[in-house]
Amino acid sequence: MTDKNRLRIAVQKKGRLSDESIKLLKAIGVKLSIRDRLLIAHSTNLPIDLLLVRDDDIPGLVMDGIADLGFIGENELEEKMLERQASNEPAEYKTLKRLEYGGCRLSIAVPNEFDYKGLESLNQTKIATTYPYLLKRFLVANNINAQPVMLTGSVEVAPRAGIAEAICDLVSTGATLEANGLEEATEIFVSKAVLIQKSEALTAEKQKLVDTLLPRINGVMQAKESKYIMLHAPIAKLEEVKKLLPGAEDPTVLPLSENSDQAAIHVVSPENLFWETMEQLKALGCTSILVMPIEKMMG
Ligand SMILES: Nc1ncnc2c1ncn2[C@@H]1O[C@H](COP(=O)(O)OP(=O)(O)OP(=O)(O)O)[C@@H](O)[C@H]1O
Ligand SMILES: O=P(O)(O)OC[C@H]1O[C@H](OP(=O)(O)OP(=O)(O)O)[C@H](O)[C@@H]1O
Ligand SMILES: [Mg+2]
Known part of the structure; x- marks a missing residue:
């Protein structure tokens, strides 16, 4: 049974979009108890239910307001929209976010x-x-x-x-x-895959939940692109080193207690650091160059 007060999200049950959509939901803090063969999965920590269906059905479920949100490929979404427009059926929805999978x-x-x-x-x-x-x-x-x-x-x-x-x-x-x-x-x-919402207004509680989840999706997507970079750099080469680090106009520079010629640099880079750049940093005398993944970001 689904409860009308719980946010209903349509997700492909099995296929190219299922794993990534569920992974994203988990990454934004939605705990799920998914059992095989069931059409509905309940979140155990938030008022959210998943409708696990064939992807072909997702645009229609959202356009008819049966699901509040849906994860769907733009190809299926556009096809369904054209199909419905041809027969004068309702074809309204809102796109909340274009995602990075299902390309x-x-x-x-x-x-x-x-x-x-x-x-x-x-x-x-x-x-x-x-x-x-x-x-x-x-x-x-x-x-x-x-x-x-x-x-x-x-x-x-x-x-x-x-x-x-x-x-x-x-x-x-x-x-x-x-x-x-x-x-x-x-x-x-x-x-690509997109997250869509039904066009009819949600209840205030459901909208509030969506307004919490969306920035979390942005945070996860942003974090995926970003890296936390740490290295030791010769103080004499600091300006050259900064120029090599992507997006690092203002990195954190910390003194090293044992070595006054070198400083530790910490920076959140909006993109990955190429091997070539690491080699150039090393050539400048940098040591202990670490590139680490970031799980979540905010602010
Ligand atoms: N090779 C691919 N790489 C990345 N994304 C894909 C690929 N093929 C399809 N997709 C995206 O994933 C969606 C679902 O593809 P899939 O092959 O799982 O669908 P399906 O066979 O129609 O599944 P269902 O049983 O749910 O109807 C497609 O509509 C498309 O948006
Ligand atoms: O260019 P490629 O990387 O080969 O991907 C294309 C294939 O992927 C999808 O099918 P999928 O493998 O999901 O199987 P399905 O057709 O059984 O759904 C799609 O329908 C293509 O057949
Ligand atoms: Mg399908």
Whole structure:
């Protein structure tokens, strides 16, 4: 049972977005008790319930106000929006945050032996896809007369099965295309995971909870990029050392009790320190160069 007063978050039950979405929820302090095969998971420390569903259902659940929030790929979200707009169904939602996982692109691909010479080559073809609305929008915008063929799975085998001449599917590394003897012809949509909220106002308590969670997501994302850097540097080279440290206009410089020629430098860097930079620091006489991950950040 779900309680209407608990914030309901829709998350993909199993697939490319599940692990990262749940990892993010845990990182922002949501303790979860997830049991296999159950559709609902309760948080044990916050008034939050997870709806564990197929990703295709998440945009609709949020647009219909059944879920308050949802973690979803922009590709699914945009496809559902176009589908609903076509049938005049409600398609409203708010994007709270674009996330750093689920990165992929929706591309049209053709068999290696297809004589692809540009978009015109797609005229009079059938294109198999799970994303007919995104594909149709692209074809219309580019004045291509091709016919989308809807398949919910195994899109990559459609050309070999004689179902279509080309496909339109998600690509990340390109390994799936390669394994199926296909080549990317053109990219039509670039996607990442996003956190969305229903458009209708939440109760004051739920909104307050969302307003607490969102800065925590920002904190986790910011921390992931950042590093805590510590090193010992020759005092005579301090200015040169500072120039090599990313974003370190004003690092903490501490004297060393045993060595008056050197100082300890501590700095939170907004980006990672490359091996090349560490080598340059070493060449300047720096020692004990440490680059450490940061778990959380605030302020
Ligand atoms: N190779 C990939 N790399 C990164 N992200 C991806 C990749 N493939 C898909 N995604 C993103 O993850 C989402 C879910 O992909 P997945 O393959 O798990 O979906 P699915 O098979 O439709 O799962 P479900 O059973 O929930 O319907 C996609 O809609 C897309 O946003
Ligand atoms: O370019 P690549 O890195 O090969 O990734 C692309 C593949 O990843 C996704 O499928 P997934 O592996 O999630 O399996 P599914 O199709 O069974 O959902 C997507 O549907 C592609 O088939
Ligand atoms: Mg799906």
